[in-house]
Amino acid sequence: MNILALDLGTSSVRGLVLDADTQPMPGALARRKVSLAIGDDGTGTLVGPGYLACLLECLDELSEGGHLHEVGLVAVSAQWHSVVPLDAAGEPLGPVLTWLDTRPAPLPSARGPADAEDFHQRTGTWWHRSYWSVRLPWVRERSGARVARFAGLPEFVLGELLDEAPMSISQASGTGLLDLSTLTWDEEALALAGAGADVLPALAPLDWQGRLRPEYAKRWPALAEARWSAPVGDGGASNVGSGCVDESRAAVTVGTSAAVRLMQRVPAGAQLPYLPQRLWRYRVDHDHVVTGAAYSSGGNLFAWANRELRLPSGAELDAALALVPAGGGLPTDPRFGGDRPPGLAPAGTGQLRGLSFGTTAVDILAGLMQGLCELVAEDLTVLESTVDRQVEVVLGGGAVAASVWWRQAFATALAPRSVSHQRNPEIGATGAALVALGRFGEAVELADIGRMDDSVPPTTTGQ
Numbered sequence: 001m002n003i004l005a006l007d008l009g010t011s012s013v014r015g016l017v018l019d020a021d022t023q024p025m026p027g028a029l030a031r032r033k034v035s036l037a038i039g040d041d042g043t044g045t046l047v048g049p050g051y052l053a054c055l056l057e058c059l060d061e062l063s064e065g066g067h068l069h070e071v072g073l074v075a076v077s078a079q080w081h082s083v084v085p086l087d088a089a090g091e092p093l094g095p096v097l098t099w100l101d102t103r104p105a106p107l108p109s110a111r112g113p114a115d116a117e118d119f120h121q122r123t124g125t126w127w128h129r130s131y132w133s134v135r136l137p138w139v140r141e142r143s144g145a146r147v148a149r150f151a152g153l154p155e156f157v158l159g160e161l162l163d164e165a166p167m168s169i170s171q172a173s174g175t176g177l178l179d180l181s182t183l184t185w186d187e188e189a190l191a192l193a194g195a196g197a198d199v200l201p202a203l204a205p206l207d208w209q210g211r212l213r214p215e216y217a218k219r220w221p222a223l224a225e226a227r228w229s230a231p232v233g234d235g236g237a238s239n240v241g242s243g244c245v246d247e248s249r250a251a252v253t254v255g256t257s258a259a260v261r262l263m264q265r266v267p268a269g270a271q272l273p274y275l276p277q278r279l280w281r282y283r284v285d286h287d288h289v290v291t292g293a294a295y296s297s298g299g300n301l302f303a304w305a306n307r308e309l310r311l312p313s314g315a316e317l318d319a320a321l322a323l324v325p326a327g328g329g330l331p332t333d334p335r336f337g338g339d340r341p342p343g344l345a346p347a348g349t350g351q352l353r354g355l356s357f358g359t360t361a362v363d364i365l366a367g368l369m370q371g372l373c374e375l376v377a378e379d380l381t382v383l384e385s386t387v388d389r390q391v392e393v394v395l396g397g398g399a400v401a402a403s404v405w406w407r408q409a410f411a412t413a414l415a416p417r418s419v420s421h422q423r424n425p426e427i428g429a430t431g432a433a434l435v436a437l438g439r440f441g442e443a444v445e446l447a448d449i450g451r452m453d454d455s456v457p458p459t460t461t462g463q
Contacts, residue, residue, distance in 0.1 A: 044100025131176025241431030
């Protein structure tokens, strides 16, 4: 049986076909860039129907290439925290707010949790602009029509394709409205959001599986009998795809954004480990949690520098970066997109310091990448305090897979820890497939982990 793995990301939609060992099938990769609206006011939105169209194009391409034959399972990795208001017919009343949007704020009359620390321990989140407890009232206030219900991007997209699309426990944990132990909506969080369960997606039961609607089964007959698994939050999926599935290994993932995370087995109903104030915690599935910190900057730092600074490309850029020692570059604050929770710094907080007439574009790029390394190093120390040990680190994601210099800079910043890297840039999609198969124990063995001096190209065909 082959697996179709979908990655519903922020900057692109991707679909790839994996074999029974979750290894990429040759040439079976389709990708579409999506249009992300970003503004100096903190806007970070997507257009739901346009996003859906990109996913349909990916599936059409894979179908036309004959890659969907023998697919029996569809696994989905999807961005956390997104929200879109819907009318009674399920049509969007506005754009999809992504994790990148920093505009939502508590309404003037709003009051936060009665006990902020208890709220943080229960939900793994804060009363913060990134979560639905603040986002839903803000979106409702700005909507020009009555909001019938709310959905995340995965539920909106899959709701079009499947017979039903409940919200997975993993995605629900990213809303900040879920009690991580009972796996039910948290009553205080719902009150803060001004929402009852009737305006939220239904929660997917443990063994939920979806099926294509008849019109799409006709469009892609090879998927007519395939079962669809509940979407996994992209951070949790990336940990699994990186082989970081227990307390001994932390994943540092750099895609569009970046994060450092540690995964633990904590079944539903079990007591959750203490959560330090500066860290969040979400669910991977009913049996596992992931704890960590995230950053608004990652590969988008390189994208900005490449667009604005006229960087050299290819081997020329690699050679220029090689002249900058790991840990070098300009002093910078890489928070161009503001803070992820619990921080409140707005978009536009980034800084470049120490500029001179001798400063080059490559110096600026190196400084930005090094700045992210330093943020990760600080939070990894806090994360290690939750397990009382020094952990190994696995770097993953397309941005670090493509940059030897960035990998070396991370190794320097995270020393004396053992640091390696996952060479497959599609760790989110691969991890979602492993979660859907329940093969956590094989994640380490299947991970394509290389040495820090390994310059072998990424293993995923087409990258």
